[in-house]
Amino acid sequence: MAQETEEGNAVSSPSPPSPSPSPPPPPLPPRRKVSGEAPLQVGGQLQSKPTTAVSSIDISTLSFPDGTRGTFPTPSVGSGPSPLNSGYGTPSRDSSGDNLTDSMSVMSLAPTVRAPGDLASLVAGEFNRKSRAWNLLRSQSETVQPFEAIESGDSSELSGFEKEFDNIPENLTDDVRLSMWQSKMKHYLILSSAGKPIWSRHGDLSLINSSMGVIQTIISFYEGAKDPLMGFTAGKARFVVLTAGPLYFVAISKLGESDSQLRGQLEALYMQILSTLTLPTLKNIFVHRPSTDLRKPLEGTETLLSSLADSFTKGSPTALLGALECLKLRKSQRHAINNIFLKNRAEKLLYGLIVAGGKLVSVIRPRKHSLHPSDLQLIFNMLFESGSIKSGGGESWIPICLPAFNNSGYLYMYVSFFDEDGNETQPKPSSTTKPTSSSTPTIPEEGSPPPQPPPPPPPQPESPQEIALILISPDRESFFPFSSLRTSLYNSLTKSTHLSLIRSSLASPRPSISSILPGSNPPPISHFIYKSRPNVQFVMSSLHPLFTSPMARRKLMSQYQTLHAAMHAKHSHLKVIYSVGGDCASLGWVTPLFEFYCVAGPNVSRQAMTEAANRVVKWVGREEARVFIIGGGVF
Amino acid sequence: MADSGAPKPSSSVKLVLLGEAAVGKSSLVLRFVNNDFQENKEPTIGAAFLTQKCNLPTRTIKFEIWDTAGQERFASLAPMYYRNAQAALVVYDLTKPTSLIKAKHWVAELQRQASPGIVIALVGNKLDLTNDSAGGDGEGAGVGDGEDARKVTTEEAKSYAEEEGLLFFETSAKTGYNVTEVFTAIANAIPETSLKTARGPGASSAAARTEEQRVNLNGPRDPNAKEGCAC
Ligand SMILES: Nc1nc2c(ncn2[C@@H]2O[C@H](COP(=O)(O)OP(=O)(O)OP(=O)(O)O)[C@@H](O)[C@H]2O)c(=O)[nH]1
Ligand SMILES: [Mg+2]
Numbered sequence: 084m085a086q087e088t089e090e091g092n093a094v095s096s097p098s099p100p101s102p103s104p105s106p107p108p109p110p111l112p113p114r115r116k117v118s119g120e121a122p123l124q125v126g127g128q129l130q131s132k133p134t135t136a137v138s139s140i141d142i143s144t145l146s147f148p149d150g151t152r153g154t155f156p157t158p159s160v161g162s163g164p165s166p167l168n169s170g171y172g173t174p175s176r177d178s179s180g181d182n183l184t185d186s187m188s189v190m191s192l193a194p195t196v197r198a199p200g201d202l203a204s205l206v207a208g209e210f211n212r213k214s215r216a217w218n219l220l221r222s223q224s225e226t227v228q229p230f231e232a233i234e235s236g237d238s239s240e241l242s243g244f245e246k247e248f249d250n251i252p253e254n255l256t257d258d259v260r261l262s263m264w265q266s267k268m269k270h271y272l273i274l275s276s277a278g279k280p281i282w283s284r285h286g287d288l289s290l291i292n293s294s295m296g297v298i299q300t301i302i303s304f305y306e307g308a309k310d311p312l313m314g315f316t317a318g319k320a321r322f323v324v325l326t327a328g329p330l331y332f333v334a335i336s337k338l339g340e341s342d343s344q345l346r347g348q349l350e351a352l353y354m355q356i357l358s359t360l361t362l363p364t365l366k367n368i369f370v371h372r373p374s375t376d377l378r379k380p381l382e383g384t385e386t387l388l389s390s391l392a393d394s395f396t397k398g399s400p401t402a403l404l405g406a407l408e409c410l411k412l413r414k415s416q417r418h419a420i421n422n423i424f425l426k427n428r429a430e431k432l433l434y435g436l437i438v439a440g441g442k443l444v445s446v447i448r449p450r451k452h453s454l455h456p457s458d459l460q461l462i463f464n465m466l467f468e469s470g471s472i473k474s475g476g477g478e479s480w481i482p483i484c485l486p487a488f489n490n491s492g493y494l495y496m497y498v499s500f501f502d503e504d505g506n507e508t509q510p511k512p513s514s515t516t517k518p519t520s521s522s523t524p525t526i527p528e529e530g531s532p533p534p535q536p537p538p539p540p541p542p543q544p545e546s547p548q549e550i551a552l553i554l555i556s557p558d559r560e561s562f563f564p565f566s567s568l569r570t571s572l573y574n575s576l577t578k579s580t581h582l583s584l585i586r587s588s589l590a591s592p593r594p595s596i597s598s599i600l601p602g603s604n605p606p607p608i609s610h611f612i613y614k615s616r617p618n619v620q621f622v623m624s625s626l627h628p629l630f631t632s633p634m635a636r637r638k639l640m641s642q643y644q645t646l647h648a649a650m651h652a653k654h655s656h657l658k659v660i661y662s663v664g665g666d667c668a669s670l671g672w673v674t675p676l677f678e679f680y681c682v683a684g685p686n687v688s689r690q691a692m693t694e695a696a697n698r699v700v701k702w703v704g705r706e707e708a709r710v711f712i713i714g715g716g717v718f
Numbered sequence: 719m720a721d722s723g724a725p726k727p728s729s730s731v732k733l734v735l736l737g738e739a740a741v742g743k744s745s746l747v748l749r750f751v752n753n754d755f756q757e758n759k760e761p762t763i764g765a766a767f768l769t770q771k772c773n774l775p776t777r778t779i780k781f782e783i784w785d786t787a788g789q790e791r792f793a794s795l796a797p798m799y800y801r802n803a804q805a806a807l808v809v810y811d812l813t814k815p816t817s818l819i820k821a822k823h824w825v826a827e828l829q830r831q832a833s834p835g836i837v838i839a840l841v842g843n844k845l846d847l848t849n850d851s852a853g854g855d856g857e858g859a860g861v862g863d864g865e866d867a868r869k870v871t872t873e874e875a876k877s878y879a880e881e882e883g884l885l886f887f888e889t890s891a892k893t894g895y896n897v898t899e900v901f902t903a904i905a906n907a908i909p910e911t912s913l914k915t916a917r918g919p920g921a922s923s924a925a926a927r928t929e930e931q932r933v934n935l936n937g938p939r940d941p942n943a944k945e946g947c948a949c
Contacts, residue, residue: 480764
């Protein structure tokens with residue numbers, strides 16, 4: 084993997100740090116998080132394909148949405164980025180331990196440092212080794228798509244991913260089952276600090292009891308040393324540990340996520356447990372009986388934990404970015420829906436949401452409260468990923484703790500789906516099937532003669548298709564008022580045809596790159612994700628056709644995870660990162676307003692990617708009020 | 719009495735399902751409401767509210783059904799659902815003796831805490847897992863082949879039900895055996911007086927609730943009203 088990184092203040096960089104070959108000066112602390120996964124990358128977990136040399140034409144300016152331009156120093160290809168500037172420096176273990184204070188201990192790093200040297204120098208060496216002829220050969224095929232190797236089956240690091248979510252059958256011998264267990268690329272374990280197993284994603288607890296025991300011993304050993312274990316590497320697997328109250332959470336990943344990303348996933352599992360129990364209850368249980376078996380009080384939460392864990396393993400933009408996706412609607416339509424919602428609002432309503440296929444349609448809330456994405460992630464997981472509520476039919480009334488809102492008490496959540504049965508009572512379902520002209524004049528087709536993408540876009544159920552109404556109250560007696568709210572809201576939305584607008588928007592796919600960047604065929608980039616930081620929401624392009632398979636989607640998300648990790652490493656000041664590997668090129672760009680990540684085929688030039696990035700960012704600027712909920716309905 | 723042309727009088731009955739986790743409460747409701755069955759139904763979280771009409775010769779009953787979660791951690795919420803209920807379906811799994819014990823606890827709690835006139839039906843579900851010929855009249859009982867998973871005898875449960883004055887049924891949500899019968903029997907067992915203020919189909923839940931509260935003030939119903947419908 085060749086990494087070229089450019090850092091410095093994006094808008095005005097008076098003193099661009101120049102690549103310095105000298106040993107690390109004190110002011111810049113080490114890039115701990117990225118280095119934590121360095122061995123994995125070097126070991127070929129993620130993107131170890133032979134790299135193409137980066138072209139020597141270096142783009143050193145990027146324009147920003149506010150019209151300013153930033154310039155960036157470009158390290159010369161020959162020298163390679165220095166460890167510090169690259170963000171891939173390995174912390175020097177010789178420097179005083181104080182440098183490593185933030186979250187990982189010196190001790191816990193020890194097993195990680197298997198690979199000598201640092202990633203940056205390895206990378207530089209690697210890409211310099213590529214011969215000119217090889218590069219020439221590679222560049223002949225300009226339209227190589229990202230991850231083409233997947234199709235030809237030589238994607239060794241992800242081989243077996245199709246079986247990742249299969250159950251381990253109970254009727255096989257323990258040896259067979261254990262080896263199946265070991266072949267999973269991702270494990271999550273939850274145990275009590277007394278060592279009692281609570282939950283694991285794969286394998287029943289009897290199968291993995293001994294592993295749990297080992298892990299508990301290791302963790303508690305370090306805990307005694309007042310130097311908690313944060314993570315370690317064993318073979319190809321990265322272990323990350325999170326201690327939360329009386330519980331241990333462990334993630335074991337062969338997918339190359341960074342420590343902080345894995346820790347974020349573990350935190351989400353912890354949030355799910357709090358959502359079931361609340362923090363005071365959890366604490367109480369263990370204060371009174373430290374050896375309590377938590378499985379009983381958590382009964383039924385296993386499926387939620389599993390679907391949450393699987394969404395991380397499949398690759399969840401929501402989890403990666405801590406942001407939500409919205410259903411694309413015209414500003415005026417969303418405004419009208421918000422107003423209808425507000426008009427029908429019941430007393431004691433705290434939050435009201437309309438969610439279609441996991442995407443936000445409308446939110447109403449009191450002025451002084453906003454919703455936290457991590458809470459919404461739990462709700463969406465419950466409603467859309469696990470079947471418990473969906474399959475029940477009818478209306479649900481669910482006590483739920485939203486830990487980011489208040490981890491010490493329950494709220495009551497009303498849920499009802501506006502679908503099938505609703506369709507029957509609806510006199511004119513005609514507009515629900517095909518996108519009507521009123522609903523999606525999505526792309527401003529300025530000056531581009533053929534606005535239609537050549538092939539008719541195939542039906543694309545990238546996400547579930549249900550429309551859910553969610554009403555949250557602190558009052559457990561609010562069910563019936565909310566039930567009548569549902570009826571009146573449903574009637575108003577149907578009468579005003581907004582419900583069919585929502586349905587048709589839901590049925591139409593996410594925007595394709597070729598519709599956003601008309602005029603270039605093939606489009607220079609293959610996929611992008613844009614996160615609006617102020618709105619805590621993201622928009623991304625269609626996964627069709629390149630990234631629809633679970634494996635390709637996983638690869639794409641891994642790519643984004645790598646970019647994201649590099650840019651969010653503590654003390655990283657990266658603003659732009661461009662990376663080329665054997666099977667794709669990728670670009671990350673972070674400003675105070677947004678985070679942008681995109682992926683292209685391996686031979687797409689950096690210039691082309693940068694231009695495309697700028698155009699996409701402009702497009703989002705134009706579409707902002709449609710692809711994001713800005714503010715929502717406030718009462 | 720309604721003649722053929724006029725709509726029959728209709729009234730709402732609030733019904734709650736209680737019972738240990740995984741005995742098949744949601745499956746019974748799904749069978750009754752949608753005539754459907756799901757092999758791997760996920761546990762209910764909180765409670766689900768559904769409605770279904772039941773046509774009797776002389777009137778229409780609209781059941782307002784609370785399908786509660788059987789998992790222990792939701793037990794403390796149960797009073798919220800049975801508080802104003804006119805009928806309760808207490809379900810056990812006849813392949814699992816502990817579930818009958820749990821069912822008896824629910825019956826005792828209802829008799830102590832719920833509205834005095836509440837009509838209670840005790841239901842042993844998963845009859846298709848037994849050898850009884852009765853369970854097989856649906857789309858073919860599951861296991862068959864001589865294996866009998868029954869752990870609770872009909873006699874034991876039935877005599878308990880009689881002692882306590884409960885309706886009693888053995889059902890299979892899977893085959894549909896006896897499911898509508900349970901609900902029809904309950905509809906028939908609801909005392910006429912508590913249905914007096916019948917409304918049209920549009921009767922709101924809130925209205926139904928106040929109606930029940932009024933009814934509850936009338937004191938205990940006559941338990942004999944149930945006898946006629948027991949199996
Ligand atoms: N063979 C058989 N299986 C059944 C029957 N009824 C339910 N099941 C199965 O038993 C399991 C539990 O059924 P549910 O309807 O979810 O049970 P529940 O009582 O609602 O469970 P909670 O919601 O957790 O309280 C599911 O896998 C059903 O498919 C039945 O009559 N026969
Ligand atoms: Mg249920």
